[in-house]
Amino acid sequence: MSAVLRADFVRRYRSGASVAAAFTIPAEGASVAVLFGPSGAGKTTILRCLAGLDRPDSGQIQFAGRSWFDNAARVMLPPQRRGTGLMFQNYSLFPHLSARSNVAYGLSRFRPVQRQLRVDELVSILELQGLENRKPRELSAGQQQRVALARAIAPRPKLLLLDEPLSALDAQTRQMLRRELRRLLVQFATPTILVTHDLSEAIALADSAIIVDQGRILQAGPLSEVFSRPANERVAHIVGVETIESGVVTSISDGLASVTIRGVELLAAEPAIPTGPVAVFIRGEDVILERAPSADVSARNRLSSIVSQITPEGPLARISLDAGIPLTALITRPACEALKLQPGDRILALIKAQAIHLSPR
DSSP states (O other): OOOEEEEEEEEEOTTSOEEEEEEEEEOSSSOEEEEEOSTTSSHHHHHHHHHTSSOOSEEEEEETTEEEEETTTTEEOOGGGTTEEEEOTTOOOOTTSOHHHHHHTTOTTSOHHHHHHHHHHHHHHTTOTTOTTOOGGGSOHHHHHHHHHHHHHTTOOSEEEEESTTTTSOHHHHHHHHHHHHHHHHHHTOOEEEEEOOHHHHHHHOSEEEEEETTEEEEEEEHHHHHHSOSSHHHHHHTTOSEEEEEEEEEEETTEEEEEETTEEEEEOOTTOOSEEEEEEEOGGGOEEESSOOTTOOOSEEEEEEEEEEEEETTEEEEEEESSSEEEEEEEHHHHHHHTOOTTOEEEEEEOGGGEEEEEO
């Protein structure tokens, strides 16, 4: 059986607030789990408890069969005995040390030759050549981020913990470094838990998602499953589902559920859903727009719609539609221009049955 991290604990505060965590993720290989949710949800508290910087009030934390925390057995391993690497939101580099000395800081158990080789290796991997002797104030935000990541990964931790690793960067730099960070995390092949409230960052970096809200975990699983099949309306809002509506499943036939929303009938590939009230979730990227019906489109749902608003969003365009129900489509800017869309235009909205997710109310 593969090694796993098991967390099941509660951290309580004097104010009466509490953070409860219960999840299991792989504890080996290049897996990245994201603690995702709004600011103040409790993500950093969970990360600090895993690192050993905060003590939960009850529960357990086990990593690869080893107990890191067990309140009943009075086990509380300190951070240095857990073998975790932690990268703080503000990087927390030592201002009086050079980039090289910052990277080498956690390598005191290494022999001098091993220490030098490990630092040289990370300087090369993270492309810090020529910057080794600079102090943090002499580095750009992106360079500081790479130094902080090198310091966290230098001791070869069993688990890497990243707290909002890109939040200190400007939008352009953040977008550029997302791909680089993902490549590095895969290259390091160290299981990683990453905290973020940025949707694009979560999608670009993670393999699995743990949705946190108001101190509670609402859903956990593979990223694609959590983001495309949210467990409830709150999760759907958090992961950015564009269309969230109330409906009623009236019948199920041949694996397809007929659901009625404000008089509009849709077919969803939900054979196990019971009849009755449901929440209906449709992601904007799953809504296809056409000027005229096409014979080679397999979408079962074809809704005559009116364009109510067009909102540019970088390389995409958000198209708000009146399809008898409010509907949102996300398409590329070139596709929007090719369709020559204007507010008031009539358009055909196509949605595959597999793209409609239902959740019982």
